[in-house]
Amino acid sequence: MPGPPDRAGLIQQKKAWQFWNRSCRPEGDMFSGLNRIIFCVSRRIAGAVLWLVLAAFACSPAYAQDGGQMRPVADMFQPLSRPAEMIHSSSMLVLAITAGIFVVVTTLLVYVVWKFRRKGPEDDLKEPPQIYGSTHIELAWTVVPILITFVLILVTSRTIGEIQNRKMPENAVQIRLVGHQWWWEVHYPKEGIVTANEIHVPLSRRDGAGERPTELILESADVIHSFWVPQLAGKTDLIPNRKNRTWIEPFATGTFFGNCAEYCGTQHANMLLRVIVEEPEAYERWVQKMKAPVPVPQAELAAQGHKAFYANSCVNCHKVDGTNARGVFGPDLTKLMTRQTIGAGVAPLTPETLHAWVRNPQTLKTGCLMPDMKLLDSEVDSITAYLLTLK
Amino acid sequence: MTAAPAQSLEWKMPSTRKVAVISLILTESALFTIFLVAYLFYMGRSLNPPYPSQVLTFPLFATIALLSSSFTIVFSEMALHRGNRLAFHFWWALTIALGAYFLWFTGTEWKHLIFTEHLTLATNVFGTTFYSLVGLHASHVIIGLFLLTLILVLSLLGKIPADHTEHIEMISWYWHFVDVIWIVVVTVVYIISIRY
Amino acid sequence: MNHETLDDNFQIPPPERIGAERGSLTRIVQEMVFTVDHKTLGLMYIASGLLFFVVSGLMAVMIRIQLAVPRNHFLDPDVFNRLFTMHGTAMVFLVGMPIIFGFANYLIPLMIGARDMAFPRLNAFGFWVFFFSGLLLYFSYLGAPGLYAAGSAPDVGWFAYSPLTAKAFSRGHSTDYWTLSLLLGGIGSIATSINIIVTTLCLRCKGMILGRLPLFVWMFLVVAFLVIIAMPPLSACQIMLILDRYCGAHFFDTQAGGSAVLWQHFFWIFGHPEVYILILPGFAVASEVIPVFSRKPIFGYPVMVAASVMIGFISLGVWAHHMFTVGMTSIGNTFFAISTLLVAIPTGIKIFNWIGTMYGGKLRFELPMLFCLAFLFQFLIAGLTGVMLAIAPFDWQLSDSYFVVAHFHYVLIGGLLFTIFAGLYYWYPKALGKMPDFKLGLWHFILFTVGFHITFFPQHISGFLGMPRRIYTYDAGRGWDLWNLISTIGVFFQVIGILFFVFNLIYSYVKGKKAGDDPWDAWSLEWATTSPPPSYNFETIPEVRSRRPLWDLKHPDDPDWKYE
Numbered sequence A: 001m002p003g004p005p006d007r008a009g010l011i012q013q014k015k016a017w018q019f020w021n022r023s024c025r026p027e028g029d030m031f032s033g034l035n036r037i038i039f040c041v042s043r044r045i046a047g048a049v050l051w052l053v054l055a056a057f058a059c060s061p062a063y064a065q066d067g068g069q070m071r072p073v074a075d076m077f078q079p080l081s082r083p084a085e086m087i088h089s090s091s092m093l094v095l096a097i098t099a100g101i102f103v104v105v106t107t108l109l110v111y112v113v114w115k116f117r118r119k120g121p122e123d124d125l126k127e128p129p130q131i132y133g134s135t136h137i138e139l140a141w142t143v144v145p146i147l148i149t150f151v152l153i154l155v156t157s158r159t160i161g162e163i164q165n166r167k168m169p170e171n172a173v174q175i176r177l178v179g180h181q182w183w184w185e186v187h188y189p190k191e192g193i194v195t196a197n198e199i200h201v202p203l204s205r206r207d208g209a210g211e212r213p214t215e216l217i218l219e220s221a222d223v224i225h226s227f228w229v230p231q232l233a234g235k236t237d238l239i240p241n242r243k244n245r246t247w248i249e250p251f252a253t254g255t256f257f258g259n260c261a262e263y264c265g266t267q268h269a270n271m272l273l274r275v276i277v278e279e280p281e282a283y284e285r286w287v288q289k290m291k292a293p294v295p296v297p298q299a300e301l302a303a304q305g306h307k308a309f310y311a312n313s314c315v316n317c318h319k320v321d322g323t324n325a326r327g328v329f330g331p332d333l334t335k336l337m338t339r340q341t342i343g344a345g346v347a348p349l350t351p352e353t354l355h356a357w358v359r360n361p362q363t364l365k366t367g368c369l370m371p372d373m374k375l376l377d378s379e380v381d382s383i384t385a386y387l388l389t390l391k
Numbered sequence B: 001m002t003a004a005p006a007q008s009l010e011w012k013m014p015s016t017r018k019v020a021v022i023s024l025i026l027t028e029s030a031l032f033t034i035f036l037v038a039y040l041f042y043m044g045r046s047l048n049p050p051y052p053s054q055v056l057t058f059p060l061f062a063t064i065a066l067l068s069s070s071f072t073i074v075f076s077e078m079a080l081h082r083g084n085r086l087a088f089h090f091w092w093a094l095t096i097a098l099g100a101y102f103l104w105f106t107g108t109e110w111k112h113l114i115f116t117e118h119l120t121l122a123t124n125v126f127g128t129t130f131y132s133l134v135g136l137h138a139s140h141v142i143i144g145l146f147l148l149t150l151i152l153v154l155s156l157l158g159k160i161p162a163d164h165t166e167h168i169e170m171i172s173w174y175w176h177f178v179d180v181i182w183i184v185v186v187t188v189v190y191i192i193s194i195r196y
Numbered sequence C: 001m002n003h004e005t006l007d008d009n010f011q012i013p014p015p016e017r018i019g020a021e022r023g024s025l026t027r028i029v030q031e032m033v034f035t036v037d038h039k040t041l042g043l044m045y046i047a048s049g050l051l052f053f054v055v056s057g058l059m060a061v062m063i064r065i066q067l068a069v070p071r072n073h074f075l076d077p078d079v080f081n082r083l084f085t086m087h088g089t090a091m092v093f094l095v096g097m098p099i100i101f102g103f104a105n106y107l108i109p110l111m112i113g114a115r116d117m118a119f120p121r122l123n124a125f126g127f128w129v130f131f132f133s134g135l136l137l138y139f140s141y142l143g144a145p146g147l148y149a150a151g152s153a154p155d156v157g158w159f160a161y162s163p164l165t166a167k168a169f170s171r172g173h174s175t176d177y178w179t180l181s182l183l184l185g186g187i188g189s190i191a192t193s194i195n196i197i198v199t200t201l202c203l204r205c206k207g208m209i210l211g212r213l214p215l216f217v218w219m220f221l222v223v224a225f226l227v228i229i230a231m232p233p234l235s236a237c238q239i240m241l242i243l244d245r246y247c248g249a250h251f252f253d254t255q256a257g258g259s260a261v262l263w264q265h266f267f268w269i270f271g272h273p274e275v276y277i278l279i280l281p282g283f284a285v286a287s288e289v290i291p292v293f294s295r296k297p298i299f300g301y302p303v304m305v306a307a308s309v310m311i312g313f314i315s316l317g318v319w320a321h322h323m324f325t326v327g328m329t330s331i332g333n334t335f336f337a338i339s340t341l342l343v344a345i346p347t348g349i350k351i352f353n354w355i356g357t358m359y360g361g362k363l364r365f366e367l368p369m370l371f372c373l374a375f376l377f378q379f380l381i382a383g384l385t386g387v388m389l390a391i392a393p394f395d396w397q398l399s400d401s402y403f404v405v406a407h408f409h410y411v412l413i414g415g416l417l418f419t420i421f422a423g424l425y426y427w428y429p430k431a432l433g434k435m436p437d438f439k440l441g442l443w444h445f446i447l448f449t450v451g452f453h454i455t456f457f458p459q460h461i462s463g464f465l466g467m468p469r470r471i472y473t474y475d476a477g478r479g480w481d482l483w484n485l486i487s488t489i490g491v492f493f494q495v496i497g498i499l500f501f502v503f504n505l506i507y508s509y510v511k512g513k514k515a516g517d518d519p520w521d522a523w524s525l526e527w528a529t530t531s532p533p534p535s536y537n538f539e540t541i542p543e544v545r546s547r548r549p550l551w552d553l554k555h556p557d558d559p560d561w562k563y564e
């Protein structure tokens, strides 16, 4: 799909529809003709259902907004990345099949209930004919579901294989994502970047040369979390003492919203994740910026804050590159101000929210693992000023 | 129930006790399966010693004792059916003795493991799974021994009438079950996992 | 009432009837504590289940109020987390399980023409163990703070994934209450299930061969087998958790090389069969109610039995469909997707057979039938969303989202709860001797059905839009606001519906018409005795020749045994 769909919801739907058509073309996969035929015939039905479902969604107010840079509505039926698209296309087929079954069985049910209702007291006089069963009929309604199940099995195993066995190309971006109660630690091992709660990745293109997927290595420092950015990929858990892998390959720029999708304790609700997809050049600029050292603050207040930061125990939990703040319990603050949010998405990162956070994080994010540091007002001001220089 | 043709068949239902004990054995097997799976899953995954290969030795005599107790309990039952109370008591007591020997063996083995090898439940995942699995089995031996002793005492006191033998049969089923479990446990713990 | 049991199988019939007398309060309590009568125990099971239902239903109401609007401040995060944990745990273990056991207890001996369950005292034991496990769980609200004063009720979710339950992440004692309660409840369920198996296999009246067992009893037989096979894994992992928390064992300790995924396997080896343990009784009720109110025998009895057994078998091998996101190999994922999909086949057979039963009948829309019809429709939706979840790649998107919440409420409420209501209305006249009021029941039906769909249908959509479950709050602008608001509005319809239901239960008992022995013109043995049945059930133990003994009795010219 060339370029990001950047207009309103309806256009995205149209694109999704086009994608659906395309993905049905036999593009040299290893599957048998039968499978392909089943796939392609069912897509007609799928099409109808797709329109129904999407039309229903279009009514939701979420679609009123522009499909531009922020993508807060994480609609899994508007995939903008390869694995999500693959899931999407097989799920449309499944939706179509189940919708078909639903319509048939409901019709049958309603018909039977209506047709054979008791029509009046005269019906009570005589019992209806007593029928105990019929081998033929029962055979029929066993065989048909078996056939349907067979189709579903083919679709499933095909998609599982395609997604899980995808080989990452040489140039793939690699990210190590470590889950913490309740924030995300983000590493770029190749680039040596560490950040938190926001992932930057380059746009990929469908043509071979511009293809640049991102591989995610998922780990956890405490309990189980789950990586889920619906428009980019299905979820995969971050499990302590285990390395999981997943990958994304976005075809549209913008900020994608995701959540931790495995209950992980008090603030599971505020363990949000953003994936920022940029044009390759913008991504490179970001990488360079993240690698540049942070200057020692010159302005007076910030310099005071610098001292206060090291005088307090912030350094036990936080890291700022090039200083002796080396804590790893909390998020790396080296490039704090490059982020859009604070506290894994509880609030946008602004001087005000940062100030409030430093004063007492518990007011913004009750129960989070950063304690109220009980700082003096002056310290709060200066430390905030210092933190604002970390970009 | 009405004027329908008379049913000729004899109406006989299975014994409630037998069905109950079979169900109990089924449910206990499921319990053991989970602990066995946990043991197998963690085999070779301990991060620190002691490992099975360093501390376990095959419990030959205990195994022989427990397995032969399955035979003695059968002899005991046969004696009961013949009406030979004395032989019944003899074989029954022998079964208890063999079971008790097994338990004593487990006790000394654990004592050795804990105090000499410093392997406890908390040492590593081997300790965790080993004690829980073998301990679960041992607890069943204890229950079995308790029931066996109860029967022996009651019988010696003459409280068990001659036609009331189904209890005894059920207890022997249970005892066989405990035995079979041991065969599985011994195979997994002392034969398979000893290589790790 | 004094039930001296001589032998497990035999009781002296006491002179009075259950329910006929109304003594002083102490007398009633005394009777409840000492009773070993299967009918009294059955009613006690159902009553305590309904009590817990109201409590955990109110918790759900609070959950919904908190989620009505974005960034709501009605509840603190910890309170919210406790609420959904307690709601889920209680609904499954303290509402679903006891109510189905209540039905089993009350009806199985009556349906197979027995005087009582095989082991009446074991039966009483099972009830009290369950009851105390429930109290234990709720006592955590008071007793759990413990040494660290951390947390009160458990807040780890109803499947309590490790290592969130480890001492390091769950201080205080709330998790211990949860564990012990489930361990205890498991023991009670196993005891009751062994009793059910033995009763069904050994106490059938003359002529009641397995091929003539009412489908109700057949399905409970499958349920009981599932319980005795699937409960021990739950007990085992609770024991392991206790060892971890108190003895320093490392079953689920990821720091010491333990595995967090192992808990998931063990829990779901129990957890998945558990959901069929919950739905098969629903099927059981439907299989009694639909034929009677269609005036036809069940269509394809042998196939229905076979399908139930199949469901039981298959359900033991599908557990990891709850774990598609833990990063299994593609082979593992494919295997569990396939085995899960296979369940659709026997389940479909059942749906079609029920429709086949109605086909050509004369449907009478009494209360039980209404609830069963709604059940058919809702279970169809639920099953189809289940199929979507079973498609592993689709599940990577849907798992742990509100779509799953919608799926399982459609099965648990639309499937189980609706059939429970059907069953309660159906056997109410038998148990209490009075007819349930139709008008009140109709209000209950309409309000609850409408409320149910308003509450849970939108959750499918918020799930599609990426809303994860178990979040106490969310930001505006993510497309979830409207759906959550609708969902919350629906709950209030449900509340009013339930109020009608509770009122109906009481009102009809006091004011209802006398029911007579066989108000629905039904065919199974429980309708052959008086309403309520005497404590010895039948004056003479009946003898049966077909699957519908009372049909034979009512139609001597054209009895069933001619055709079977």
Ligand code: HEA
Pocket (backbone or CB within 6 Å): A101, A105, A144, A145, A146, A148, A149, C159, C275, C276, C278, C279, C321, C322, C323, C324, C340, C341, C343, C344, C345, C347, C348, C349, C351, C379, C380, C382, C383, C384, C385, C386, C387, C389, C390, C391, C395, C398, C399, C400, C404, C407, C408, C411, C412, C415, C416
């Ligand atoms: C009574 C309880 C009950 C029942 C009966 C079911 C029935 C089914 N469930 Fe459900 N399920 C739950 C209760 C139940 N479930 C609960 C509580 C959870 C969540 C637990 C938690 O996470 O908290 C859950 C979660 C759950 C998941 C995991 C989701 C996740 O967390 O990621 C999956 C995935 O496969 C699933 C699948 C199914 C399937 C395939 C069925 C099938 O049995 C459905 C079969 C029925 C039909 C298919 C309809 C009728 C059939 C036809 C008309 C024939 C034709 C149809 C075809 C050929 C397709 N369920």
Ligand code: HEA
Pocket (backbone or CB within 6 Å): C053, C054, C056, C057, C058, C060, C061, C063, C064, C084, C085, C087, C088, C089, C091, C092, C095, C096, C157, C158, C159, C405, C409, C412, C413, C416, C417, C455, C469, C470, C471, C472, C491, C494, C495, C496, C498, C499
């Ligand atoms: C049988 C099982 C069952 C039943 C019946 C219900 C019933 C309901 N459930 Fe529940 N639910 C679960 C099983 C069940 N649930 C499970 C297993 C979970 C997962 C938990 C977890 O994630 O760990 C869950 C989770 C769950 C969630 C998700 C929480 C989250 O993930 O954050 C929600 C949210 O809407 C919810 C809502 C409801 C509602 C509104 C009802 C309603 O239908 C309730 C209707 C009942 C009432 C409304 C009570 C009426 C009360 C009165 C009338 C009292 C009046 C009397 C006086 C005042 C004296 N449930």
Ligand code: CUA
Pocket (backbone or CB within 6 Å): A179, A180, A181, A182, A224, A225, A226, A260, A261, A262, A263, A264, A265, A268, A269, A271
């Ligand atoms: Cu991290 Cu939920």
Ligand SMILES: [Cu+2]
Pocket (backbone or CB within 6 Å): C271, C272, C275, C319, C321, C322
């Ligand atoms: Cu399941």
